[in-house]
Amino acid sequence: MRKRQAAHIEAPPQAPGQPRPNTCCLCWCGCCKCLWNEDRMERSERQICTKMDSIEAAEEQHPSLDEVLSWSRSFEMMLRSLEGREVFREFLRSEYSEDNLLFWLACEELKKETNPSVVDEKSRIIYEDYVSILSPKEVSLDSRVREGINQSLAEPSNLMYEEAQLQIYTLMHRDSFPRFLNSTVLVEIDHIRRKMIRK
Numbered sequence: 001m002r003k004r005q006a007a008h009i010e011a012p013p014q015a016p017g018q019p020r021p022n023t024c025c026l027c028w029c030g031c032c033k034c035l036w037n038e039d040r041m042e043r044s045e046r047q048i049c050t051k052m053d054s055i056e057a058a059e060e061q062h063p064s065l066d067e068v069l070s071w072s073r074s075f076e077m078m079l080r081s082l083e084g085r086e087v088f089r090e091f092l093r094s095e096y097s098e099d100n101l102l103f104w105l106a107c108e109e110l111k112k113e114t115n116p117s118v119v120d121e122k123s124r125i126i127y128e129d130y131v132s133i134l135s136p137k138e139v140s141l142d143s144r145v146r147e148g149i150n151q152s153l154a155e156p157s158n159l160m161y162e163e164a165q166l167q168i169y170t171l172m173h174r175d176s177f178p179r180f181l182n183s184t185v186l187v188e189i190d191h192i193r194r195k196m197i198r199k
Contacts (some may be wrong), residue, residue, distance in 0.1 A: 072181055075173045079104075091180045092172075099137040100168050100176070103130040107165040113158050123156035131164070139168055 063083050071078035071087075078084035085101065092098040106126050113119045130139045131149055141149075145164050152160040 075177050078177075087185060088177075088180060091183055091185050092176060095176065095179070097172075097176060099130060100139055100172050102137070103139045104165055104168055104172070106130070107161045110158050110161065119158050120156050123158075123160055124153070126161060127153060139164075140171065141167060 063081060067077075067081060067084070071081065071084050078088060085105075089098055089101050092101055103126070106122075106129070110119065110122050110126060113122060127149065129135055129137055131141065131146065132138065141164050145167055149160065149164060
């Protein structure tokens with residue numbers, strides 16, 4: 001890795017209006033600003049926007065009191081609810097662990113894919129965003145699971161992150177979810193829903 005970074009030499013500045021040449025053919029690590037890396041970043045941003053649009057649309061569909069109460073009884077029920085995931089995501093963001101949920105959601109999306117080329121692209125994006133040690137959004141995985149993922153990269157599949165996804169699911173369930181239940185977030189939502197029912 002260090003050798004690749006050291007060997008990379010940026011091209012001289014281009015005149016205004018002229019496209020920058022692709023100066024690197026092995027920039028999977030994101031170490032340079034070549035066109036390939038820019039395309040990858042744009043794809044990632046489009047995916048995030050799509051997810052955020054879905055979440056914003058879900059906010060217009062207010063859950064019932066029973067649904068809100070079900071979140072406190074079942075972590076699985078909360079994850080099945082679009083608004084439940086958004087509320088939990090806000091809580092995780094306050095704890096700087098939002099990437100755990102984003103990784104889990106990305107793995108869920110990958111499982112639905114059957115097109116080999118799409119599976120290949122999404123699996124590598126997930127790796128670069130959440131598994132690579134170079135990523136600022138790296139999730140906490142043990143060495144055995146991480147090594148299994150590294151081996152699977154040669155022939156990606158839509159289930160290659162299943163074990164890692166379970167590990168992050170367990171982490172959120174056992175560590176973050178109990179704190180979420182004791183936070184003011186769920187209490188305030190429950191209070192608002194009860195007031196609405198009284199009216």
